[in-house]
Amino acid sequence: MNTETHVASGSNLEKVLRSGQFAFTGELGPPRGTNADEVREKAKFLKGNVDAVNITDNQTAVVRMSSWAASLIAIQEGLEPNYQMVCRDRNRLAMQSDILGGYALGIRNMLCLSGDHQQFGDHPDAMGVFDIDSIQLIAMVRQMRDEGLFLSGTEIHQPPKMFIGAASNPFADPFEWRVHRLAKKIEAGANFIQTQCIYNMEKFRKFIHLANEEGLTEKVFILAGVTPMKSVGMARYMKSKVPGMDVPDEIIDRLKGVEKEKVAQEGINIACEQIEEFKEMKGVHGVHLMAIEWEHMVPQIAEQAKVLPRPVFS
Amino acid sequence: MIVAQRKPFAEIKDMLQGYNKVLNVGCGTCVSVCLAGGEKEVAVLNTELEMARRLADDPIDIQGHTIERQCDREYLAELDSIIEEGGFDALLSMACGVGIQFLAERYPHIPTFPAVDTSGLAVNQAVGWYEERCRSCSQCVLGSTGGICPITMCAKGLLNGPCGGTNKGSCEISSDQPCAWFRIYERLSGQDRLDAIKKINTARGWKNQTPRNLIQPGYMKPEKMAK
Ligand code: SF4
Ligand code: SF4
Numbered sequence: 001m002n003t004e005t006h007v008a009s010g011s012n013l014e015k016v017l018r019s020g021q022f023a024f025t026g027e028l029g030p031p032r033g034t035n036a037d038e039v040r041e042k043a044k045f046l047k048g049n050v051d052a053v054n055i056t057d058n059q060t061a062v063v064r065m066s067s068w069a070a071s072l073i074a075i076q077e078g079l080e081p082n083y084q085m086v087c088r089d090r091n092r093l094a095m096q097s098d099i100l101g102g103y104a105l106g107i108r109n110m111l112c113l114s115g116d117h118q119q120f121g122d123h124p125d126a127m128g129v130f131d132i133d134s135i136q137l138i139a140m141v142r143q144m145r146d147e148g149l150f151l152s153g154t155e156i157h158q159p160p161k162m163f164i165g166a167a168s169n170p171f172a173d174p175f176e177w178r179v180h181r182l183a184k185k186i187e188a189g190a191n192f193i194q195t196q197c198i199y200n201m202e203k204f205r206k207f208i209h210l211a212n213e214e215g216l217t218e219k220v221f222i223l224a225g226v227t228p229m230k231s232v233g234m235a236r237y238m239k240s241k242v243p244g245m246d247v248p249d250e251i252i253d254r255l256k257g258v259e260k261e262k263v264a265q266e267g268i269n270i271a272c273e274q275i276e277e278f279k280e281m282k283g284v285h286g287v288h289l290m291a292i293e294w295e296h297m298v299p300q301i302a303e304q305a306k307v308l309p310r311p312v313f314s
Numbered sequence: 315m316i317v318a319q320r321k322p323f324a325e326i327k328d329m330l331q332g333y334n335k336v337l338n339v340g341c342g343t344c345v346s347v348c349l350a351g352g353e354k355e356v357a358v359l360n361t362e363l364e365m366a367r368r369l370a371d372d373p374i375d376i377q378g379h380t381i382e383r384q385c386d387r388e389y390l391a392e393l394d395s396i397i398e399e400g401g402f403d404a405l406l407s408m409a410c411g412v413g414i415q416f417l418a419e420r421y422p423h424i425p426t427f428p429a430v431d432t433s434g435l436a437v438n439q440a441v442g443w444y445e446e447r448c449r450s451c452s453q454c455v456l457g458s459t460g461g462i463c464p465i466t467m468c469a470k471g472l473l474n475g476p477c478g479g480t481n482k483g484s485c486e487i488s489s490d491q492p493c494a495w496f497r498i499y500e501r502l503s504g505q506d507r508l509d510a511i512k513k514i515n516t517a518r519g520w521k522n523q524t525p526r527n528l529i530q531p532g533y534m535k536p537e538k539m540a541k
Contacts, residue, residue: 088470092517114477117469117487128470135474136517151517169478174499177476180512184474188514196478243479243486 009145011108011163012080013052015313016286017192017221022279023286024307025082025194025223026050026298029059030070039070042295043077049302050079051310052109054194054288057084061121068102075106082165083107086115091131092140092151099141103160111165111194112137135188138166142189164189168222169196170207171246179210186220193220194288197227197238198274200246208283217283224278227290228301229267232256268301275305315344316410317444318351318430320359326406327366329427330374333404336363337397338429339417340380341409348444350430351408353380359408359429376406384413390420397421434466452521458510460501467494473515 016023026046031038046053053074057067064070071081083102085095099110114134118126132140132151140151141164148159166185170178182193198204204224211217229235232255239247251270258266271289278284287307291298302308320326330336338356346352356378367374379396382389384407397405404425407414411432418426436444449466455473456463465471469487475495479486485493502508529535 114470114472116479119469119487130470130472131520132517133470133472133474134477135514139514140517167478172476172478172480173482174476174480174496174503177499180508181474181476184512184514243481 009108009161009163011052012313013082013109014163014191016051016311019311021311022307023051023221023223024049024302024305024310025052025054025286025288026295027054027056027288027290027292028070028074028295029056029292030065030067032062032064034065036073039065039073040077043074043079045295045298047077047079048310049298049308050289051286052080052082054082054084054111054290057086057113057115058089058121059116061088061116061118061123061126063122068098068105068107071102071107072105080109081107082109082111084111084113085137086113087130087133087137088115088118088128091129095132095137095140096144096150099144099160099162100156103162108161108163109165110141110162111167112141112190113167134166135184138164138185138188138190146189163191165192165194166190167196168193169244170198170204171196171200172244175203175207178207179214179216182211182216182220183214186216190220192223192285194223195225196244197225197290199238199251200248201274201277203246205281208281212283217285221285222283223286223288224274224281224284225288225290226271226274226278227292228264228271228294228297229255230264230294231267232263268297268304271301272305275307315347315436315438316412316432317348317434317436317446318345318410318432320350320355320408320430321428323362323366326359326427326429327363330363330404330406333425334374335400335402336374336376336404336406337393337400337402338376338378338406338408339384339393340378341384341407341413342380342382343385345408345410345413345430346380348436348438349442351410353378356380356408359406377402384409385416387416387420390416393417393420397424450522452526453518455515458515459498460505460507460510462494462498462501464494464498467492467497473518474511 028042055067055071058064067084071083074081112134118128141162143149144159145161148156150156168182235247235252235255238245255263255266275287278287338360340351340353340356342352360376360378363374363376406427406429407417408429414428434446435448436446439445446466448463451465468475469485476493480493480496483496485491502510
């Protein structure tokens with residue numbers, strides 16, 4: 001791994017990855033209201049079990065407490081946030097000012113996303129901003145950090161030094177394009193990648209193989225996305241309703257094959273088997289566990305996946 | 315061409331409430347071709363309005379006149395005498411948004427109302443079916459996108475697609491909507507030109523955030539209108 005780029009964001013996640021250890025990140029969805037305790041409650045289960053936690057930004061285009069505000073609550077709880085920002089809701093002025101504010105108050109990681117289309121959410125008639133796209137957002141955060149310049153080219157007084165993340169969906173088509181898109185995100189300035197939830201391992205192996213061949217996994221840290229299935233219904237829903245999701249029948253069959261009260265455990269077993277494989281997979285540097293609205297299961301999953309204890313840096 | 319669709323009848327009827335002598339002006343160009351506001355549509359709408367107002371015991375005197383192009387002074391001029399002599403208390407326009415404005419501007423003392431909703435620059439896919447293709451962004455990228463417009467045809471207007479939502483060639487918004495970037499990829503791949511989209515398209519300076527004026531090289535605004 002070429003870790004010799006001069007990023008020094010002060011991010012814990014960056015330290016874990018640059019020290020060559022297998023990273024483990026989690027996810028936390030902010031509440032649909034003003035109760036900070038809801039964030040604290042979820043944070044409790046993640047603390048000590050993950051290196052950083054993604055704080056989602058109006059996920060699925062549904063209004064929630066702002067991602068940077070929930071990130072600050074996470075910091076108060078001793079968790080390192082990975083601040084997600086989508087291009088759907090803000091123009092370049094709002095994005096840059098939120099990045100300055102977030103950094104000033106302790107945010108060190110960012111995940112740059114296009115964002116689900118507003119049509120999916122609770123305000124389907126909202127105007128989608130998309131002033132810049134996710135690749136342009138990555139490039140903007142990198143320019144702010146490395147060149148100390150706003151997108152306009154004017155100088156930033158004390159630039160924000162973010163550890164920059166991006167997403168990758170190896171399962172969306174065209175498959176052949178996915179590695180090129182990954183390369184574009186790296187060229188734009190991504191330091192780490194978190195992938196879409198992986199269920200089709202064979203396809204993912206192929207993707208990583210291509211990325212290895214292109215030398216991409218030397219230039220970026222890849223965290224494989226894992227979401228344990230809670231039920232057969234969830235697996236079916238993910239297969240048929242979620243765009244860009246690839247759930248092979250074997251997964252559904254395996255969940256169907258166990259007694260009803262053991263399905264959730266079987267989902268966790270599958271996830272942990274995947275994590276075991278990722279630990280050994282060349283080009284994979286960690287796992288991103290998306291146990292949304294299942295945060296209380298994270299300690300158990302981390303335990304079973306043998307990713308504890310998490311590294312601590314003084 | 316510019317496409318538009320007639321507004322719901324109730325909305326038109328509401329706008330004309332209280333006006334009893336109205337001239338409905340059609341346009342013989344784009345909106346005529348897309349079956350929204352030509353001579354035939356003017357006649358149909360006028361008949362409907364007359365009937366509805368008669369039933370409501372509030373008769374309206376509505377006349378129709380369709381000119382070649384409402385976005386062109388030369389053709390608007392033929393309305394001058396009709397309007398001067400007609401004594402209309404309102405004008406209704408079935409032209410696109412620019413035609414309606416040009417009509418309203420020429421006769422500023424008469425209230426002018428839109429009878430159509432203008433929705434964009436579209437191609438004729440089949441009789442009665444028009445598909446939007448251009449948002450007139452002032453910086454055309456079709457050269458590097460295989461002749462497919464990402465600003466218009468990608469639901470997020472992405473310049474570096476496709477996003478992670480592409481679903482078997484469809485856009486994440488609907489299985490009926492082809493993913494523009496999937497098609498761009500396919501077309502460029504067929505032309506062996508994928509390099510055109512491997513480069514990062516940097517953030518663009520939007521050129522459509524203020525009212526645009528277009529003056530062709532060698533021309534100038536006429537002195538008296540330049541202000
Ligand atoms: S890029 Fe698209 S919106 Fe812009 S001028 Fe070309 S076709 Fe029209
Ligand atoms: S799926 Fe395709 S068309 Fe739809 S938003 Fe993504 S890139 Fe654009």
